[in-house]
Amino acid sequence: MDNNKRYVYADNAATTKTDPEVFEAMVPWLTEAYGNPSSQHTIGREAAAAVADARERIAGILGCKPREIYFTASGSESDNWAIKGAAHANVKKGKHIISTEFEHHAVLHALESLEREGFEVTYLSPDRDGQISPADLEAAIREDTILVAIMFANNEIGSVLPVKELAEVAHARKITFFTDAVQAVGNIPVNVAELGVDMLAFSGHKIHAPKGIGVLYCKTATRCFNLIDGGGQENGRRGGTENVPYIVGLARALELAVERLSDSAAIAAKRDRLAAGISKIPYTFINGGMEHRLPGNLNMGFEFIEGESLLLWLDMYGIAASTGSACSSASLEPSHVLLSIGVPAEKAHGSLRLTISHDTTDEDIDYILEVIPVVVEKLRAMSPLYKG
Numbered sequence: 001m002d003n004n005k006r007y008v009y010a011d012n013a014a015t016t017k018t019d020p021e022v023f024e025a026m027v028p029w030l031t032e033a034y035g036n037p038s039s040q041h042t043i044g045r046e047a048a049a050a051v052a053d054a055r056e057r058i059a060g061i062l063g064c065k066p067r068e069i070y071f072t073a074s075g076s077e078s079d080n081w082a083i084k085g086a087a088h089a090n091v092k093k094g095k096h097i098i099s100t101e102f103e104h105h106a107v108l109h110a111l112e113s114l115e116r117e118g119f120e121v122t123y124l125s126p127d128r129d130g131q132i133s134p135a136d137l138e139a140a141i142r143e144d145t146i147l148v149a150i151m152f153a154n155n156e157i158g159s160v161l162p163v164k165e166l167a168e169v170a171h172a173r174k175i176t177f178f179t180d181a182v183q184a185v186g187n188i189p190v191n192v193a194e195l196g197v198d199m200l201a202f203s204g205h206k207i208h209a210p211k212g213i214g215v216l217y218c219k220t221a222t223r224c225f226n227l228i229d230g231g232g233q234e235n236g237r238r239g240g241t242e243n244v245p246y247i248v249g250l251a252r253a254l255e256l257a258v259e260r261l262s263d264s265a266a267i268a269a270k271r272d273r274l275a276a277g278i279s280k281i282p283y284t285f286i287n288g289g290m291e292h293r294l295p296g297n298l299n300m301g302f303e304f305i306e307g308e309s310l311l312l313w314l315d316m317y318g319i320a321a322s323t324g325s326a327c328s329s330a331s332l333e334p335s336h337v338l339l340s341i342g343v344p345a346e347k348a349h350g351s352l353r354l355t356i357s358h359d360t361t362d363e364d365i366d367y368i369l370e371v372i373p374v375v376v377e378k379l380r381a382m383s384p385l386y387k388g
């Protein structure tokens with residue numbers, strides 16, 4: 001096996017490759033069509049029309065009104081805006097928020113910041129499969145609960161949560177429901193009207209648009225403070241001249257992602273082939289349930305191995321993967337997501353997340369399945385704990 005004979009990108013939950021069609025749609029707005037959408041002259045009006053058109057297409061796909069779509073600079077910004085904005089706008093009703101232990105850090109750290117201000121947060125525990133039950137949410141609701149923030153799909157183990165049922169529980173008690181749908185949008189069907197959520201966040205770079213563009217859906221009449229005071233952009237709620245090329249790119253990326261939802265079964269079949277192949281290696285296990293799971297997500301545990309060493313070796317063989325969330329990979333703490341679903345700390349250390357996309361080929365899967373057993377054997381041979 002030659003090192004670097006192939007390059008396989010299997011880290012699509014961390015970021016995705018910008019689709020050439022998305023880039024192509026953006027180019028005019030990065031070059032000759034440089035107008036400011038607030039300007040009254042022709043190129044300004046053209047830019048305003050492009051932003052309005054993108055907003056309409058995105059709203060059409062998500063099932064909401066165009067004015068309920070707010071462009072931001074990232075999924076993290078959308079998460080922070082929704083959580084802090086809704087908490088601050090509802091503070092007269094109470095200071096209690098309900099979320100989960102396995103949210104993305106953009107949500108968890110926004111909640112911690114609110115806790116420092118005096119808000120109280122209940123963190124629900126997911127089960128082994130990575131599910132949150134509506135009954136657990138119901139039981140956690142108090143008189144002073146003002147906000148529920150529960151993710152749509154987990155970024156490490158890919159579990160897809162029953163957001164519609166969870167939102168119903170919150171609404172029966174007149175509580176605002178926000179969902180971080182950064183991993184869900186583009187990978188599974190998402191329609192805010194059907195789901196009944198009040199706020200929803202997603203991000204461009206997870207759906208083959210570039211990094212630095214996000215969306216917050218905020219239903220009309222949802223109480224949420226404005227984010228940036230400025231020139232009246234985004235309905236006066238987030239000032240700052242619009243990022244026209246990225247907004248145009250995001251709309252194209254979302255359309256392409258929705259067209260490609262028909263590939264889901266094929267992507268899941270490739271993922272299942274990876275799972276079956278890797279499971280043949282002794283002392284391996286799958287993290288999270290396989291039933292309600294994003295089609296491209298696999299998270300495997302390997303006993304007697306450090307996930308970081310596995311990653312480095314895979315990288316030498318040209319395979320890009322992750323131990324879990326890219327944001328926490330600099331720390332050596334075991335993943336808070338794996339701990340939350342009950343994986344013991346020592347087993348959580350040997351985890352590997354492989355996230356594939358529509359552009360992952362059968363040959364890519366073959367190559368991963370060829371390399372992993374070799375690398376695992378090498379690392380276990382060096383482990384003092386492994387007896388073979």
Ligand SMILES: *Cc1c(COP(=O)(O)O)cnc(C)c1O
Pocket residue numbers: 013014073074075076077079104106151153154155180181182183203204205206212214
């Ligand atoms: C990637 C991700 C985010 C953050 O989005 P950025 O655009 O990178 O800020 C938030 N939540 C989840 C679940 C994610 O996977």
